[in-house]
Amino acid sequence: MYKAIKMTEITRLESVFQDKVDKEIKVEAMDWMPEAYRKTNLRQISQHAHSEVVGMLPEGNWITRAPSLKRKAILIAKVQDEAGHGLYLYSAAETLGSSREEMVADLLMGKAKYSSIFNYPTLTWADMGAIGWLVDGAAILNQVMLCRTSYGPYARAMVRICKEESFHQRQGFEALLELSRGTTEQKAMCQDAINRWWWPSLMMFGPKDSDSPNSELSMKWKIKRKTNDELRQQFVDMIAQQVKILGMTLPDSELKWNDKRGHFDFGEINWEEFWNVVKGNGPCNKQRLHARRAAHDNGSWVREAAVAYAEKKAAAKKQKVA
């Protein structure tokens, strides 16, 4: 079925493709696209999907212990949303020619990555608030940008996700606000969670621009539209203001307003920790993968049985018709 396409033809197609992207015309599943564009998108979308699904675990950890029925309902709904987001994203990735089954296998074998942030443990209830406020806050900056990404199915999934996500950050901040106005223990819990989640949240934006020389291509293809440092600065500026409302502090002695830049200055990220967590040495890397693998393995007979039953029914129906 595949025709041998000459190099000159590929160059022509590539320029047509780039022209389309430059004009902000979305790329759709069946359109011609450079192989590298397809691969980059597939990897990015599937990793994003894995992040949503693994991201259910740290918060899921507190569902059964949520300290009020209202908070329990909110938390369940939020973690459930993440399952939904994972599902939307796997669907978007599936349009690029990989099955969810394959993508999940890559995750479980440790081949595919997910956001490192979820390899940190959730130690107190305040972590539910800090994750909503800081982690989801960081995620939203990225996700709002991704609503305009050039690949149509990814952009549409992101629009749906952003709509649902808007409650996530708000509920997190509200949960912290409640703690910040509460008992001494609650206040301490709140500050402790902010201290532990602040730096990992900053790491979510990735290495400094000066250390990621090859990200131009994905800017050119409009997969992403803002650099790591731009998004990180935006995040710091936002959070540095909001933390005042909580009456809490961020654990960075170098954090201060810079009138000249019109931005907050902030301290250096611990890149050694960053790389360690990326490489699988975070506090919970193993537990997270183990939990996903257990869900997959324990669900295997369920999925098989459902297929077997559907086939049985379809065969019986056919026989009836014949």
Place this chain on the structure above:
Amino acid sequence: MNAHLDYVLHLADTTLVLAQRNSEWCGHGPILEQDIAITNISLDLLGQARNYYQHAASLINTANPNAQADEDSLAYLRDEREFKNPLLVELEKGDWAKTTLRQFLFSVFQDLQLKRLLHSTDTQIAAIAEKSLKETAYHIAWSSEWVIRLGDGTPESHSRMVTALNEVWEFTGGLFVPAPYELQLAGTIAADVSQLEKPWTETVSNVLEEATLSLPGKTFMQQSGKTGIHTEAMGYILAEMQSLKRSLPTATW
């Protein structure tokens, strides 16, 4: 008054404990679509529980304006012996066969109970029943499909269903034995659960038949939960659920 309050708490505890059990699946389901489905059921039940607890709190506060009861004090600060849920809902979630089967057996019961509660002389209970019935209809549809699918799926799924049925069955009888507070209120505020066993068995046996499973024969039935004597699993549910709230009982969250 006490029987009335006990009854509302019984309805509340039952839905809360099953919501808690089902929520344990969140993030661990067999496939994303079903992870979301079981979580939806958990949220439905939790919503029902909150309605009942709020109602119970208002009964308490009306009788004693200084009581300051609320949904959380009732869910989080009562001890195991005060919990009035039937044993069926507190059993460990087990595998997908046990979870879906338990949900099915419970939902069929709940549906029958709620239909009677539409006529409860406590109009608040009647209103909650009306809202809950729509949810329960979906729970029955979802769970019965799973019972059939697994019962009539592969040899492994069939045998897991058989195991689940054997494990769960002895805890179903308690649903139909009225607790003293139910007896006292049967036909007025409460539903007469002793009348529900027949229609329940009919629906259940139809579905089990389609699932190629056989209805277990007459056997001894455990029946203590509604009067506050629970299985050993219950202590762990409450230890987990109440730990944080109890560590700072006066704090708001």
Place this chain on the structure above:
Amino acid sequence: MQIQIKKFYYGDIPEEKSSAPSTPVTRDEHEWPLWEVFIRSKQGLDHKHVGSLHATDAEMAIKNARDVYTRRQEGISIWVVESKNLHASNPDDAAMLYDPAADKIYRHPSFYNLPEEVKHM
């Protein structure tokens, strides 16, 4: 072309060998089929494509769609169709299929200039 994007947020983490154990994963023999989901958001509107999901049969697909895509009252009616049964026009044929309509401007009401006095036409 070797592409390496160094951004470690969702999605673009380089997949070099990690220290994670790579024990093989037991793969399902049959993956659940993929379904496309269409939802009518309110009475009077068309069903609109909202996404896809996996299910073993149509009934399950509808239930899954209900649980996945209508959690915030997004719909009152659901259509599902197994993705393999969906036929699509070929993007390569776009010029042939759609461009010829471009110069038929007389199909649009704005093509016609009528005197002011003619109202409601």
